[in-house]
Amino acid sequence: MTYKENNIIENYLLQQDKIFTSDDFYKFLKSEGVRMSMSDAIDILHMSDYVFPLVNDEYITRAGIFTGYVFSFKPSKEEVNKGVFLLGHRCMPFINPETAPDSISVMAHGAIIKSSSAKISMNLAMDTFSLYGEGYAIPYIFNDKKNKLSLSSVRYSMPTEMRLTVWPLDKITEDGKFCYGDRVLCRVINWEESLVEMMRHPCQTDSLIVSNDAIEREQWYSDFENSLLASFDKLGPMNSIEEQLAYIFLENKIKLCTKNPGSVEEFLEHTTKIGFEPYGVESRIWKKGESVPYIGEWNKESIKSDFIMSQIAMTFTPRVIDAYIENLIYDNIKNKKDDSEHDFSDLVDLIFPSVFIMTQAERRLVLLNIEKRHDILKRNYNRFSDYPVAEIRKRILKLFSQVNELLGAIGHPSVKIENFPQQELAILSQLYSHVVHLLEEVENVFLRNHFPVDEVSLSLDGMEETFEDICVPLSCVLESDRKNGFEIVKNDSIELEDKK
Known part of the structure; x- marks a missing residue:
């Protein structure tokens, strides 16, 4: 396959945001002059990390799933006190997994927000990159373009804080104010470009009344937990935490893409049934306290x-x-x-x-x-x-x-x-x-x-x-x-x- 042909295929899988069939894909390749058999075209669809098979020979790309997807996260006290937010894993799995967190494009009020840098505690950094899994979180942190420390220079002890890429909280609000407890509501605008629109979702502060938002998020956590437990039996531990989450949000889009969604990182603090468990030299989200199996009902035949x-x-x-x-x-x-x-x-x-x-x-x-x-x-x-x-x-x-x-x-x-x-x-x-x-x-x-x-x-x-x-x-x-x-x-x- 030539470099040009590879680009044609990749661009299609990055940009296609509608459900399509293998025949649609094959006809597109032929129209672009790519010489390939139908079986090879189908193999590409099944091997691509950008594509999910549906039923009746239909497929959908990550762009098709996540463009327009609504999700949220709650900045920590440290971030609110510093007036900035760190992204880390917070856009996972809604954006292109090949995009580094410091390269995500953030938009608010119709304009791109320029990133900056700030000193962030290592504890917060580790928490905010934890979904990349053990063995990957630290490299992701050290590879941040605003960080000047090399991983090889800190063999014996981690620094207490690091300079990392952040975005200003006041730019995503109407009045420039952001309080602890407020959330950042996000929507994927352009999946290929990893462009995410963000806005402040204020916290309802009346302590005597349980807000509708809080009730809806509790339901979200319940739905998310049930979806995860079902996926463990059906899919087992997948190639990464990111892939596991992508399937969860694909198969449960109606229940999880709501006006008041919770976040995965808050869910893991919320649940008593699911947590990070070792899987080889990596880690997975799995049933808390249970060993993550390599062979199970999902793969024992194949x-x-x-x-x-x-x-x-x-x-x-x-x-x-x-x-x-x-x-x-x-x-x-x-x-x-x-x-x-x-x-x-x-x-x-x-x-x-x-x-x-x-x-x-x-x-x-x-x-x-x-x-x-x-x-x-x-x-x-x-x-x-x-x-x-x-x-x-x-x-x-x-x-x-x-x-x-x-x-x-x-x-x-x-x-x-x-x-x-x-x-x-x-x-x-x-x-x-x-x-x-x-x-x-x-x-x-x-x-x-x-x-x-x-x-x-x-x-x-x-x-x-x-x-x-x-x-x-x-x-x-x-x-x-x-x-x-x-x-x-x-x-x-x-x-x-x-x-x-």
Whole structure:
């Protein structure tokens, strides 16, 4: 798929705000000159994070769900005292999940409100970014464009406060006054641009009378809680808290998109049944005090094939393949080797887990494509721009190969995936996704000069230690299956290379 074709598809999925069918999508692609089969078009719809399947071959995009959606949040005392508000996760899941909180466009009274910066306590920052989940909240906070501290510079203790992007509270009111207890009522104006209209919703202060607004919000919290509990049984823990919330608001839009909605962060303070629970190296919103399962009624029929095939499919991303090839080019230049006659079979074996069997014809095709890609990358290779990231890429690739091999072994048809410890399975799947994401980032030539080597190195320390921890129990189950007469992988066992 060309860059132009990819843009055509992405723009459609970002802008389409009406319900459509796969046939509508396919006809649009044809009209724009995109060559693609109907089955490939359907695959794109099912794989896209921007699209939700409905019934009768109908689909709706996030833009279709959330454009015009009304939601709210209540600023904290600290924010009201400082006259500003922080966004953090408060627009989740109503805006594009790819938009950083500090890049959201805020409108009031028909005009865009300019953001500024303010010192915010770390406690408030952590609370206001908590829906990004454990392991992600802190990076989101430190990546705020108004923050000048690097994450790698605060290894041993967090600062008590940080300078973050904020917006003035007085700009969203008619009279310039905003009191603690007042709410910010929000409406998505343009989903693609992450443009949100905001206005003050005053608190009714008569303590002797329970306001209609308060009664309506209590009903909202009750509806939201019931919707969440039902989703746990139907959908299980999804790929992220954000995705879980997106489905909740999609399936319960009539009940939850009201004139007086509550907020997710207030709900979590309000409920006794639901809270943040650990899920592998991340966290999810789940039944309070219960372990978040990896396998359940929602996926037990499909987990066997999905677990391995969905992961291995990620291996075929162009940037992952490029990372291996550029690592080879870098090593050959560093070691003064001539790779003009290089046999790429070893590279294919390194990229794909040993359990992944290819026919001779498939292997020849893969080898041919890798050889062609190698020639292109070598011709345009710039050792000076690659040098700053070459060693960290090598380290990422080493971890990727180890995770990939273990994942492939667990996905073998003779292995019963339900026999494995569920938290370790969740961690393995998450590690795979995280490592692939790092490879995608390190191979983004437009961001290479700004690749956060120190921060990634720190993150890799934890990922490598985590893999060591989970490798033992997972490999024990594999070894048990092998002793029961199953041939799991070509190698006798999964061995973890010593860290260098």
